[in-house]
Amino acid sequence: MNQTELKGMTAGELAVKVFHHEPLFILDVRNESDFMNWKIEGKQIQILNKPYFELLESVDEIIDQIPDETEVLVVCAKEGSSQFVAEQLVEQGKSKVSYLLGGMKAWSEHLEPVKIGDLSDGGSIYQFVRIGKGCLSYMIISEGEAVVVDTLRMTGEFERFAAEHQAVIKHTLDTHLHADHISGGRKLAEDAGAMYWLPPKDADEVVFDFNPLVDGADITVGRTRITIQPLYSPGHTIGSTSLIVDGKYLLSGDILFVASIGRPDLAGKAEDWVGDLRETLYERYKQLPDDLTVLPAHFGSIAELGQDGSVSAKLADLFRNNPGLNMTSETEFRSAVTEKLPPQPNAYQEIRQTNMGKITPDDEEQREMEIGPNRCAVHDK
Amino acid sequence: MEITKVVDTKGMACPMPIVKVKKALDTLESGQVMEVQSTDKGSLNDFQAWVKQTNHELVKHEEEQGVYKFFVRKK
Numbered sequence: 001m002n003q004t005e006l007k008g009m010t011a012g013e014l015a016v017k018v019f020h021h022e023p024l025f026i027l028d029v030r031n032e033s034d035f036m037n038w039k040i041e042g043k044q045i046q047i048l049n050k051p052y053f054e055l056l057e058s059v060d061e062i063i064d065q066i067p068d069e070t071e072v073l074v075v076c077a078k079e080g081s082s083q084f085v086a087e088q089l090v091e092q093g094k095s096k097v098s099y100l101l102g103g104m105k106a107w108s109e110h111l112e113p114v115k116i117g118d119l120s121d122g123g124s125i126y127q128f129v130r131i132g133k134g135c136l137s138y139m140i141i142s143e144g145e146a147v148v149v150d151t152l153r154m155t156g157e158f159e160r161f162a163a164e165h166q167a168v169i170k171h172t173l174d175t176h177l178h179a180d181h182i183s184g185g186r187k188l189a190e191d192a193g194a195m196y197w198l199p200p201k202d203a204d205e206v207v208f209d210f211n212p213l214v215d216g217a218d219i220t221v222g223r224t225r226i227t228i229q230p231l232y233s234p235g236h237t238i239g240s241t242s243l244i245v246d247g248k249y250l251l252s253g254d255i256l257f258v259a260s261i262g263r264p265d266l267a268g269k270a271e272d273w274v275g276d277l278r279e280t281l282y283e284r285y286k287q288l289p290d291d292l293t294v295l296p297a298h299f300g301s302i303a304e305l306g307q308d309g310s311v312s313a314k315l316a317d318l319f320r321n322n323p324g325l326n327m328t329s330e331t332e333f334r335s336a337v338t339e340k341l342p343p344q345p346n347a348y349q350e351i352r353q354t355n356m357g358k359i360t361p362d363d364e365e366q367r368e369m370e371i372g373p374n375r376c377a378v379h380d381k
Numbered sequence: 382m383e384i385t386k387v388v389d390t391k392g393m394a395c396p397m398p399i400v401k402v403k404k405a406l407d408t409l410e411s412g413q414v415m416e417v418q419s420t421d422k423g424s425l426n427d428f429q430a431w432v433k434q435t436n437h438e439l440v441k442h443e444e445e446q447g448v449y450k451f452f453v454r455k456k
Contacts, residue, residue, distance in 0.1 A: 031430035053399045053431045077423050081396040368422055 006090045008083075008101040009073055011110035015131050018042040018302065019112070019309035025070045027062070029055065029085050030077050030104070038372040040075065040107060040132070041302040052081035059088045071096045078103040105367060107132035111157045113139075114310040116295065119226050119246045126161070127295060127310050128152070134299050134374045135181050136311055140245055142222025147171045149243060149251055150297045151184040153366060158188055169194045171219055173228075174355075175253030175297060176240040177202035179266040180345035180374040182366050183355050186210070199232075202239030207357040213241050233284055235277025236262030236376070238269070250292040250315060255280055257296045258304045258313045260377035261324030263341055266348055270338045278333050281325055290316035300373075300380045324378060342380040346372040382440065382452065385413040391420045391448060398424055399431055402453070406437070409455045414440060417451040425449060 017024055023044040028035050029052035039047060050062050066072055066089060074089070074097065076082040082099040089097045100107065111128045116138075118124055123142025130136070130152055138149040139161060146167040148158050151174070162169050169192040172185040176199060186208060189196035197213040198206065211217075219228040229244040236254040240262070243251040254262040261281060264273040292315045299311045306312065319325050327333040345351070347369040353359045354366070361369065373380065388405045390398035398419050405415055417428070425442065428451050432439040440452040 031426050033430065034426055051427070051430060051434070052396050053403075053427065054434065056396060056400060056403065076395065078394060080394040084396050 006083075006086055007098045008079075009098040010101050011106040011132070012112070014040070014073070014100065014107065015110055015112045015129075015309075018045070018131060019305070023070050025067050025072045027066065027072060027074045027085065027089075028076070029074060029081050034077065038104075040104075043302065046070070052076060052085055055085050055088065059085065059092060063089070063092050063094075066094055068094065068096070072098070074099045075107075076100075076103050078105055104132070104371070108370060109154055109367070111137070111152065111154060112309060113157075113161055114308055116249070116310060116312060117293070119248075121222060121226060123222050123226055125245060125249060125295075127312070128157070128161075129305075129309055129311065130181075131302075131305075131309075133181065133370065133372075134301075136295070136297050136299065138251060138295060140221055140226060140228070141165050141167045142226045144168060145170045145221045147173065147219065147221045147228060148185070148188060149173045150175055150178070150253065151188045153182045153184045153370070155184040155188040155191060158184070159192065162192075168192070170221060171195050171197060173197040173213055173219070173243070175199070175213075175242065175251065176237040177206075177267075177352060177355050178254075179237075179348040179352050179355075180298075180376050181370050182351055186357075199230075199237075199239030199241045201234070202237050203356075205356050205358065231284070231288075233280040235264055235273055235280045237267055238273060238276065240280075244288075244292070247289075248293060249295055250288065251295050251297075253297045254376045256285065256294060256318065256322070256324070257298055257300065257377050258294070258311055258318070259322065260300055260379035261322070261337070262376060263378050264337055265341060266344060266376070267352070270341075274334050274337055277337060278330065285315070285325075286319075288315060290314070290319065294318055298374045298376050300377045337378050341378065342375050345375045346370070382414055384416045384452070385409055386415040388415060388417045390424075391418055393419075394421070395424070395427070399427065402428075402431075406453070406455055411455050414452055414454045417453065419449045419451070420447060422449065425451075428453075 026047040035049040074082040074086040086099040128137040140147045172189040198210040200212040231242045233242045438454040
C-alpha cells in the first residue's frame with residue numbers, strides 16, 4: 001500500500017487542465033442518473049462512470065479500464081466516496097491517481113476569472129467562468145471602481161478579485177431574473193455598499209428594493225466614465241436587458257449565446273414571449289454595430305470556450321453561424337424555441353422564488369438547488 | 382410493515398451510509414425490512430440506484446424534519 005501517492009486535486013487545478021486541454025481520465029463514482037444529468041467535460045477528457053457502491057468491496061471490475069500513463073481523477077458528489085475509491089486504486093498499483101477535493105459541489109462553485117480586454121480609458125473587463133455549471137459573470141474595472149454584472153452566489157470571489165485590483169464595487173446589475181442559479185447581486189451590493197440594479201419588468205413579485213435597469217439609465221464606472229448602456233431586449237424573460245459597455249462589448253445576458261439563443265419558457269410564458277425574443281434577436285440586435293463583442297451569461301458546452309477559457313464572439317460572426325439567428329421563417333423559429341426544449345434547470349422555480357426574495361433557503365439548500373447544468377439555451381441537451 | 386432493523390447514518394458522509402447499510406443487510410433474512418435514516422439529501426438517488434442494482438426493494442422513502450428515511454426489503 002502506498003498512501004503517499006494519493007493526492008487531492010482542487011477545482012481550480014482541474015479548471016486549468018480543462019482550459020489547457022490536458023489529457024485526463026475521470027472515474028466518476030456517482031450514481032448513473034446524477035452522472036447522466038451532469039458531468040465534467042473537456043476536449044481531452046475521457047470519462048468512466050461506475051457508482052462507488054459497486055466498488056466498496058473491490059475495484060477489480062474496473063481496474064483494467066484505468067490507464068497507467070494518463071492522469072486519473074476520481075470524482076463524486078462531495079469528496080468522501082471518490083477518496084475511498086482512489087485509495088483502492090492506489091492499493092492496486094495505480095500511481096497517477098487523485099480525487100476531486102470538494103467533489104462536484106466544489107466544481108459547480110468554482111469561478112475562474114479571465115481578462116477579456118481593455119477599455120478606452122485604461123480600465124479592463126473580466127469574465128468569471130463558472131466552468132462546472134456554464135455560468136458567466138463580468139466585472140468592469142476602471143479608475144478604482146468596479147461594476148459586477150450577473151453576479152453569482154459566491155460573492156466572496158468578486159470581493160476578493162476587486163480588492164486584488166484595488167477597486168471598490170459601486171454597482172451590481174442583473175440582466176434578468178435568473179432561473180438556473182441564485183443571484184449574488186443583491187448580497188454583493190449590500191456587503192459592498194453598492195447599488196443593485198434589476199430590470200423592473202422582471203421584478204413584479206420582487207420583495208426588496210432595487211434600482212430599475214432601463215433604457216437610458218446609464219451607469220458609469222471610473223472617473224473617465226465608461227458607459228454601460230442598458231438595452232431592453234425581452235424574450236428569455238420579459239424584462240431581459242442587454243448592456244453595451246464602452247461601445248465595444250455587448251453583454252447579452254440569456255438572450256444570445258455563442259452557440260444558441262435563450263429559451264423563453266422558464267417563467268412559464270414561452271408562447272407569449274416568442275415574438276419578443278424574435279424581435280430582439282432579428283431586429284434590435286440587427287441594428288447594433290456588428291463588430292461588438294458578444295459576452296453572454298452562459299455557455300452550453302465546453303466547445304464554446306476559447307483558447308484562454310473565455311467565452312465570446314463577434315456579433316457579425318453570430319449572425320452568420322449561430323443557428324438561433326438563422327431561422328428565416330417565423331414558424332420555424334416558433335417551433336424551435338417552444339417545442340422539444342431541453343429539461344428545465346434543476347429547482348428552477350425555487351431559484352426564481354429565491355431571486356425574488358420570496359424564500360430564503362440556507363447555504364446548503366442553495367448549493368443543492370444549483371446542482372446540474374444551467375440549461376438556459378434552446379439547443380442545450 | 383414490520384421493521385427488523387434500524388440503521389442510523391445521520392451525519393455520515395458518503396460512502397459510510399451505504400457501507401453501514403450493506404453490513405446491516407447481511408444480518409437480515411429475505412423479506413425482512415430495514416429502515417435507514419440519513420441526513421444527506423444527495424443520498425436519495427444513491428439509495429435508489431443501489432437498491433435497484435442489488436435487486437432489493439425500496440418500499441418507500443420519506444422526509445421528516447431534515448431526516449430522510451428509506452425502507453428497504455431484502456430480496
